[in-house]
Amino acid sequence: MVDYHGMTPTIIIGLGGTGKEVLLKIRRMIIESYGALDNLPIVSFLHIDTEQNAKATEPQVVLKQDISLSPVEQVWTKVENAKPILNNLSSYGYLAEWFPPHLKGTDSILAGAGQVRALGKFAFTTNYSQIKSAFQYAKQKIVGHEKFMLDRWQVELDKGINIFIICSLSGGTGSGMFLDLAYNLREWIPSSEIPQSSAYLVLPGAFSGLGDRVIANAYSALMELDHYSRNNT
Numbered sequence: 607m608v609d610y611h612g613m614t615p616t617i618i619i620g621l622g623g624t625g626k627e628v629l630l631k632i633r634r635m636i637i638e639s640y641g642a643l644d645n646l647p648i649v650s651f652l653h654i655d656t657e658q659n660a661k662a663t664e665p666q667v668v669l670k671q672d673i674s675l676s677p678v679e680q681v682w683t684k685v686e687n688a689k690p691i692l693n694n695l696s697s698y699g700y701l702a703e704w705f706p707p708h709l710k711g712t713d714s715i716l717a718g719a720g721q722v723r724a725l726g727k728f729a730f731t732t733n734y735s736q737i738k739s740a741f742q743y744a745k746q747k748i749v750g751h752e753k754f755m756l757d758r759w760q761v762e763l764d765k766g767i768n769i770f771i772i773c774s775l776s777g778g779t780g781s782g783m784f785l786d787l788a789y790n791l792r793e794w795i796p797s798s799e800i801p802q803s804s805a806y807l808v809l810p811g812a813f814s815g816l817g818d819r820v821i822a823n824a825y826s827a828l829m830e831l832d833h834y835s836r837n838n839t
Contacts, residue, residue, distance in 0.1 A: 613755065614764040614802070615648040615748040617741070619787070621773035621780035622726075623660050624808050626653050626675070628772045630662055633673040642671060647751045648763065650744040651679050654737060654787075656729045656779045657718040658682040681740045683729040683779075685715040691732070701731060719778025721819045723826060726782020737787075741794060766799045774808040775827040776820035785830055807831075 620629040629651050633643060640646045653675050692710045695702040706724050719725040730737065748767065755761040769791060773780025784805060791803065807827075810820040833839055 611761060612764045613648060613761050614766065614768045615751070616768040616770065617650050617652065617744050617748065618770045618772065619652045619654065619741075621654050621771065621783050621787070622777050623655070623657070623662075623779075624774035624777070625772045625780055626655065626660060627662050628806070629653055629675065630673055637671055637673065643673075645758070648748050648755060650747040651675060652740055652744045653680045654683060654783065655680070656683050656715050656726060658684070678740070678743060681733065681737050683715070683733040683737070685729055685732050688712045688714060688728075701728070719782060721823060722778045723782035723823055726777075726779040727786060729779070730783040730786050738790070738794060745795070767795070768802045769800060769804070771805040774813070775824040776808070776810040776813050777823065781823045781827045784827070785834060
């Protein structure tokens with residue numbers, strides 16, 4: 607008698623540089639365990655960043671297979687010309703209520719958020735449609751593999767999908783985006799379809815020597831997380 611065991615289709619979302627590093631490590635581990643990424647089609651990846659093609663320390667060729675992310679697995683949340691929006695914030699109520707006045711001189715966001723959380727949040731907001739489309743594609747990729755997983759790995763798939771968000775709280779991109787992303791995921795997927803939704807948030811101890819801003823960003827992010835975790839919020 608075959609002992610079938612269950613797995614749940616999973617989407618792993620990495621934000622910023624730290625998110626990318628972790629995504630690549632997971633892809634490497636899948637190749638080492640299953641031989642190829644395509645051999646585990648129930649896992650999909652999405653990287654969201656304010657910097658295009660950010661360098662990663664993880665070697666992107668492992669066991670003769672490229673583990674780099676494909677274009678459809680990445681969203682560059684660039685903002686090429688912010689002035690028309692920021693000069694007319696009153697017309698954008700969803701921005702005006704929180705965008706810091708001292709950042710209204712921002713011209714563009716093309717090479718990272720500069721450790722400024724508000725710019726990461728701004729980049730998420732202005733690229734909302736692109737991020738949503740990329741997520742829907744990532745979700746579509748992990749659907750319909752029940753027979754393959756049963757035949758190849760003797761695995762019966764559990765219902766629903768798991769979602770994992772991975773980022774640092776110390777920079778501007780992930781720290782600025784992760785809460786907005788979490789709330790939007792609730793809109794994009796019915797709660798009945800998500801048996802588990804988790805975040806792995808890297809604290810500033812991993813970035814010693816990068817100045818006081820990494821601590822301030824993490825503190826602010828944790829304060830917001832605490833606020834939005836309360837039942838009466």
